[in-house]
Amino acid sequence: MINYLKSLFVPETFTLSNGKVVKSKFNWTIYIVIALFFLIILAGKFTGFSFETLVDKGANFFDILVKMVKVDFAYFPKIVGPMIDTLTMSLLGTVIGAVFALPAAFICSANLNKNRIFIRIVKTLISIIRTVPVLVYALILTYIFGIGTFAGFLSLTIFTFSICTKMLYEQIETLDNGPFEAMESTGSDKVKATWIAIFPQLRSHYFSTMLYNFEMNVRSAAILGYVGAGGIGLILNENIGWRKYGRVGMILIVLIVTVIAIESLSRFIRKRLG
Amino acid sequence: MSKSRIIEQYEMRPKKWVSYLLSIIVIVAILFPAISTISFNGFSKSGLVVAKNIFLGIINPDMSFILDFSELGLPFLLLETAAIAFLGTLIGLIISVPLAFLAARNITNKFVSNIFVTIITIIRTFPVFVYGLMFIRVTGPGAFAGVLTLALTSIGMLSKLFIEVIEDLDTGIIESLDASGCNTLQKIRFGIIPQLMTNFVSILIYRFDINVKNASVLGLVGAGGIGAPLQFAMAGSKWDLVGSLLLGLIVLVLIIETCSDKIRAKLANG
Amino acid sequence: MIEFNNVSKVYSNGCKALSNVSLTIEQGEFVAIIGLSGAGKSTLLRSINKMHSISDGILNVNGVEVSKIKGKELRKFRRNIGMVFQSFNLVRRTSVINNVLSSKAADKNVLEVLFGYYSKEEKISALEALDKVGILEKAYIRADQLSGGQMQRVALARTLAQNPKIILADEPVASLDPIMASSVMEDFTKINKETNITVIINIHHVDLALKYADRIIGIRAGEIVFDGPSANITDDILTEIYGREINDDERMIKND
Numbered sequence: 044m045i046n047y048l049k050s051l052f053v054p055e056t057f058t059l060s061n062g063k064v065v066k067s068k069f070n071w072t073i074y075i076v077i078a079l080f081f082l083i084i085l086a087g088k089f090t091g092f093s094f095e096t097l098v099d100k101g102a103n104f105f106d107i108l109v110k111m112v113k114v115d116f117a118y119f120p121k122i123v124g125p126m127i128d129t130l131t132m133s134l135l136g137t138v139i140g141a142v143f144a145l146p147a148a149f150i151c152s153a154n155l156n157k158n159r160i161f162i163r164i165v166k167t168l169i170s171i172i173r174t175v176p177v178l179v180y181a182l183i184l185t186y187i188f189g190i191g192t193f194a195g196f197l198s199l200t201i202f203t204f205s206i207c208t209k210m211l212y213e214q215i216e217t218l219d220n221g222p223f224e225a226m227e228s229t230g231s232d233k234v235k236a237t238w239i240a241i242f243p244q245l246r247s248h249y250f251s252t253m254l255y256n257f258e259m260n261v262r263s264a265a266i267l268g269y270v271g272a273g274g275i276g277l278i279l280n281e282n283i284g285w286r287k288y289g290r291v292g293m294i295l296i297v298l299i300v301t302v303i304a305i306e307s308l309s310r311f312i313r314k315r316l317g
Numbered sequence: 318m319s320k321s322r323i324i325e326q327y328e329m330r331p332k333k334w335v336s337y338l339l340s341i342i343v344i345v346a347i348l349f350p351a352i353s354t355i356s357f358n359g360f361s362k363s364g365l366v367v368a369k370n371i372f373l374g375i376i377n378p379d380m381s382f383i384l385d386f387s388e389l390g391l392p393f394l395l396l397e398t399a400a401i402a403f404l405g406t407l408i409g410l411i412i413s414v415p416l417a418f419l420a421a422r423n424i425t426n427k428f429v430s431n432i433f434v435t436i437i438t439i440i441r442t443f444p445v446f447v448y449g450l451m452f453i454r455v456t457g458p459g460a461f462a463g464v465l466t467l468a469l470t471s472i473g474m475l476s477k478l479f480i481e482v483i484e485d486l487d488t489g490i491i492e493s494l495d496a497s498g499c500n501t502l503q504k505i506r507f508g509i510i511p512q513l514m515t516n517f518v519s520i521l522i523y524r525f526d527i528n529v530k531n532a533s534v535l536g537l538v539g540a541g542g543i544g545a546p547l548q549f550a551m552a553g554s555k556w557d558l559v560g561s562l563l564l565g566l567i568v569l570v571l572i573i574e575t576c577s578d579k580i581r582a583k584l585a586n587g
Numbered sequence: 588m589i590e591f592n593n594v595s596k597v598y599s600n601g602c603k604a605l606s607n608v609s610l611t612i613e614q615g616e617f618v619a620i621i622g623l624s625g626a627g628k629s630t631l632l633r634s635i636n637k638m639h640s641i642s643d644g645i646l647n648v649n650g651v652e653v654s655k656i657k658g659k660e661l662r663k664f665r666r667n668i669g670m671v672f673q674s675f676n677l678v679r680r681t682s683v684i685n686n687v688l689s690s691k692a693a694d695k696n697v698l699e700v701l702f703g704y705y706s707k708e709e710k711i712s713a714l715e716a717l718d719k720v721g722i723l724e725k726a727y728i729r730a731d732q733l734s735g736g737q738m739q740r741v742a743l744a745r746t747l748a749q750n751p752k753i754i755l756a757d758e759p760v761a762s763l764d765p766i767m768a769s770s771v772m773e774d775f776t777k778i779n780k781e782t783n784i785t786v787i788i789n790i791h792h793v794d795l796a797l798k799y800a801d802r803i804i805g806i807r808a809g810e811i812v813f814d815g816p817s818a819n820i821t822d823d824i825l826t827e828i829y830g831r832e833i834n835d836d837e838r839m840i841k842n843d
Contacts, residue, residue: 083404092464174566302442
């Protein structure tokens, strides 16, 4: 038993019959477990985690859930408008973000652009753009463009741009570079060579990336209303604030049905794109 | 002779303008109404000034705030954000592992699996901040609400990805352990865990990465972390504070993203 | 006319691919470059249109000093030189005629390229190029539906549509079966004889080189060890080029 415990911390050594000494591989597991244990306690302190609250008031969560199940169907007509706003923001954000992402991805691809330093800089910039969550963009943009769908649309555009660019350049770097080389040998510049030799190989992947981003954007667009950037989040937030949970239930049903419908449609189209 | 064959072939070229015209009509029909619903009211009066100020704020962040190690400073807020994400991911893990096993088609029967898959799908479709607002009713505003929210939302994605890994299990190993006379516990210990471990850890780290971003957003609904101070700073026009908060957020996410990418790449390569 | 004058090429990793190469190729010649893989065949060929740049010496192509040009001038220079590759390098997801037309993109403005607009004259000339290599009827099908031999013909047609003075072919038949290889080589010969285009081919198969080319350049470790009419090649010379007896793989056509 003691030997077993010891073996967890210090690598075991075996002496073989021919006198060779074999050390078993150093085992990190126990150290990771101990570190995790302390991290959990620390994180619990930081966040004020308490089981008592959970036990005492956990039922509140289900109370709200039960109230939501009593769906207020009469509220449906009021949801359609904001839902369309949400879809519109997502659609335009996706399309415009993806259109800008295409040239950016070409510029960032190591097989098309030989300027390593330039690529490094642009890729870093794009990952910085990507680190800021959509909702934070929406918050900032509502201060600049005022409350409304435009701020929501713009924040989705920025976000789509940064994600699409990354997904696309990762794909481009795996593509066959031969046709591009052939175009360069005919005297085409890089722009024409890329468009003629690389884009046809990328096309179906590009459209499926766009669809995938559209799915994600509908989900994110639903919360943008919280900071005033238009769409369904606006009424969702209001009704939670007013504790009109029946309406919240209705909104969530519309949202979930829409999201599932879009996901199925997009999966169907993406499968056909191959 | 050969000339006429070429002309003949030229005339046979596919006429593409019909399909071009159709696709243009479709695109215009979808995008045009869409554009008209997006109301661009121009810059709000102070919009340009705000934009300039945020930019200046990022360049000249509030250094005293960045170096303030008390509970009001940036380091504390960032640590809190990371702690929310960490605990949320962990609790999500504890719940989603059994859930994933119950929903995996090669472990349970189709009926049970369908029930659990449906539950997971429903959990997944709720927007994050709806949970946030609901949990605030339970715990009051603060980081704890954030932890619970992230735990619940992590369950959706974690179990979905776990199920895929479990359904890919190589059952041949279990059979061979069976043949060597292992009991169920030993089969799980030596046959299943080694196969699942790296994939699960990789998924977990990926989700932690996402949760750090989510944790920073949850603050906006009052569930702890960096979001709430950001909103207050913006409402109070303290642009240098906004700048330092954004900077802190970017650095935190970049560090965690880079580490997560590195660790996952290492796990994938064995 | 192509003139190499003491040309050397050292890669950044220190590998010396060409050393002091001097040779002259007149307009309308059909030249095959033979040698082991890694001997510098590809570097020699690709330095002619500056797909690889040389490190030392002077290389003149039709009166242009290749190492001096870059950017726009280089692209203009390349329009007169066609290139054919071992792996064909076609855009597989688009039609044959679009592949052929793509060699004309260099002369067009960006908007025309973006929308894929080509004039009637350009389309006719692309079809003529396809006719020359005997696959006119395949013009409107997608390139990925063709066999290897047909793909290489499309690549040849693409090069012809460019109206080049010189065609460089980098192992054009290495991915093809023996019968296809011979017929593609015949296409090269036909084009060379009928249009007086200079053809320079890198080739792994000695027998194909001897059968179709007028002149052989043997290269070993970056140096030219033989340069003369194919009729003058003997087994001793081949042994010198390859550093050993040539094997069956390199002798694609069996002596029948």
